[in-house]
Amino acid sequence: MSRMKIKQNDKVMIISGKDKTKIGKGLKIYHNKGKVLVEGLNKIKRHVKPNPYKQEQGGIKDAEAPLHISNVRVVCDACANPTKPGFKVTADGEKVRYCKKCEENF
Ligand SMILES: [Zn+2]
Incomplete structure (x- = not known):
């Protein structure tokens, strides 16, 4: 496994795909997969089933999808x-x- 250079809450810039050059906060780092979840970016539509226990309605929701770390760069503070x-x-x-x-x- 390569060393992860991104830490949680880092500012990261996406360098490829539809959100190229956008900057967001690293919400979650998946060390074993080499992926990072960036707040508010790389959103996908996700079908959600209604969950009465959580009082959630079903339908299509936007959710962030993890990006491979090779597609992001850390932004220097x-x-x-x-x-x-x-x-x-x-x-x-x-x-x-x-x-x-x-x-x-x-
Ligand atoms: Zn710098």
Whole structure:
């Protein structure tokens, strides 16, 4: 398994498909599948059965579908660019993620 460079609540930009260049928040990371669910993006229509226990009506609902991480880039907090993060070890032995564009940790 490749190392996941995206963390939950990261800002991510979609780089392919219908939501290309849009930015959203990473809601959920599926480590075993290498996928990420992005808030409000990559929506699909999903048929939902009525569920009286949850008082849900049936019908067609919009729901986010997970994207493969190769289709997204993390957006750097410091420079706001989509980036491929690098990792480095600090003097304290702590592993930190940094932006390869502006060199800031994020
Ligand atoms: Zn940056």
